[in-house]
Amino acid sequence: MKVEDEPETDEQFHRSMPKGAQVFEVFTRLMEKTDLGLKQAVCTKGKGDQPGRDHFWLTKQELAELADPNAKPGTTLPLSKFVQMRIARFHLLDDTRGEPPMWEEKEVRKVDIHLRCKKADAKEIVWAIEGEALMNTADDKRGCMVTLGGEWTVDRAKKRIVAGELVAFGDHWGESALTRGAPAGKSPIGIVFTLPKDEKTAAQVPPQFARHLRYYLEQRY
Numbered sequence: 001m002k003v004e005d006e007p008e009t010d011e012q013f014h015r016s017m018p019k020g021a022q023v024f025e026v027f028t029r030l031m032e033k034t035d036l037g038l039k040q041a042v043c044t045k046g047k048g049d050q051p052g053r054d055h056f057w058l059t060k061q062e063l064a065e066l067a068d069p070n071a072k073p074g075t076t077l078p079l080s081k082f083v084q085m086r087i088a089r090f091h092l093l094d095d096t097r098g099e100p101p102m103w104e105e106k107e108v109r110k111v112d113i114h115l116r117c118k119k120a121d122a123k124e125i126v127w128a129i130e131g132e133a134l135m136n137t138a139d140d141k142r143g144c145m146v147t148l149g150g151e152w153t154v155d156r157a158k159k160r161i162v163a164g165e166l167v168a169f170g171d172h173w174g175e176s177a178l179t180r181g182a183p184a185g186k187s188p189i190g191i192v193f194t195l196p197k198d199e200k201t202a203a204q205v206p207p208q209f210a211r212h213l214r215y216y217l218e219q220r221y
Contacts, residue, residue, distance in 0.1 A: 015206040020060025028052035052095035075117040098178040142174030166193040
């Protein structure tokens, strides 16, 4: 049997993680309110009572900005527009029952995610993450409104996030053609961006909406 040469890769659609980038695992969970608090949601179709799974990438340049050499306790820093829109459009979604459509740019009504330096020394910076986001369709039949919080510890020399998580919590409502069976009305949703236990393996799986890499990273072709 003859083994053919591997075909050339179309760079426009190459989905490998960029050199120097860092990967996070993203888990999404729908919940229900009860008299005792929150519990795992029960959905009428699909696997909506299970967590959605995805990956999130930060580029080498974006990581370098987090290693700000001038940061000191009290310093505030907004996440770049690209990072904020990447989080809002591609990851603040209910993907527990299938593949929802990304939010269009015009459907992002508000996104404000910023960092506040809690601690800084020669080796590390600890950033507190704070923010909020609102996305919805023009008819408001599908939407998501969340508060974001968390903490990232950045190694200044390596320019890498070495600890911490980003968490989004709020309400999601509606469904799409491929995510039927959503709970009626607004339902609590939790989304966590966490460092993988096996970074090498996680880096092999691209984010769901990184079909066109530049569009995922910069929202342009």
